[in-house]
Amino acid sequence: MxxxxxxxxxxxxxxxxxxxxxxxxxxxxxxxxxxxxxxxxxxxxxxxxxxxxxxxxxxxxxxxxxxxxxxxxxxxxxxxxxxxxxxxxxxxxxxxxxxxxxxxxxTNMESLTHDDQEVSLSHQPMIGFQPDAFLLNNNKSSLRDIITEGVHRGLYCVQMEEPR
CATH class of the missing domain: 3.30.1520.10 (Phox-like domain)
Structure with missing residues (x-):
């Protein structure tokens, strides 16, 4: 863009x-x-x-x-x-x-030359998450966390239990 x-x-x-x-x-x-x-x-x-x-x-x-x-x-x-x-x-x-x-x-971005040295471009992670970030229920509020609930449903086919 x-x-x-x-x-x-x-x-x-x-x-x-x-x-x-x-x-x-x-x-x-x-x-x-x-x-x-x-x-x-x-x-x-x-x-x-x-x-x-x-x-x-x-x-x-x-x-x-x-x-x-x-x-x-x-x-x-x-x-x-x-x-x-x-x-x-x-x-x-x-x-x-x-x-x-x-x-x-x-342009051909597979490799570039810089100061007579070839530099290969690769994909690097820009942001990372802990592997179990969405499996832990850290919601201490009485309100539902609809973001986490949506991720659970979408990725893990799990429905969160209602807070008590």
Whole structure:
């Protein structure tokens, strides 16, 4: 799952040669990435993307590009556009390149090289439970523990006895 926002924009350059960049925050595969993109880069991205998928509505270009209200509307439009793009089940390489991310399902993740050493990736447990955690009745309350009761029924086909 990818979460993308466009929280801000800023003016870059001097008065004669200035332009606006939009800060794009991307959270993908547990990593937070920030990239800055110009509106023209968004336009090029949209042109490439609409050749391969049905894209959300792209925010139009406005004549008064330095007006803060116009820039804020554009920021919101670009954010909605990107959020619509990343809702697809398949995230194309075009999207990954634009957002400067790499997803595990599109790269060969069986082995990576780091400092000329091969590193094998493996699944590691993120959370663990004691083997008998749900077999012990630690409920000292007069109320039923519906979570534990559901686990007992689902995993062990056991019905908890009513507290006295």
């Amino acid at each position: 990818i979460r993308v926002t466009v929280p801000s924009f800023r003016k870059v350059g001097d008065h004669n040669d200035s332009y606006t960049v939009f800060n794009v925050e991307v959270c993908a595969a547990g990593r937070l990435t920030n990239v800055e993109k110009r509106y023209s880069e968004f336009e090029d991205f949209h042109k490439q993307l609409k050749k391969i998928i049905r894209t959300p509505e792209f925010p139009p270009k406005k004549v008064m590009k330095w007006n803060p209200k116009v820039l804020e509307q554009r920021r919101i439009g670009l954010q909605l556009y990107l959020q619509g793009v990343v809702q697809n089940d398949y995230i194309s390489k075009i999207v990954q390149r634009f957002l400067c991310i790499t997803l595990a399902n599109t």
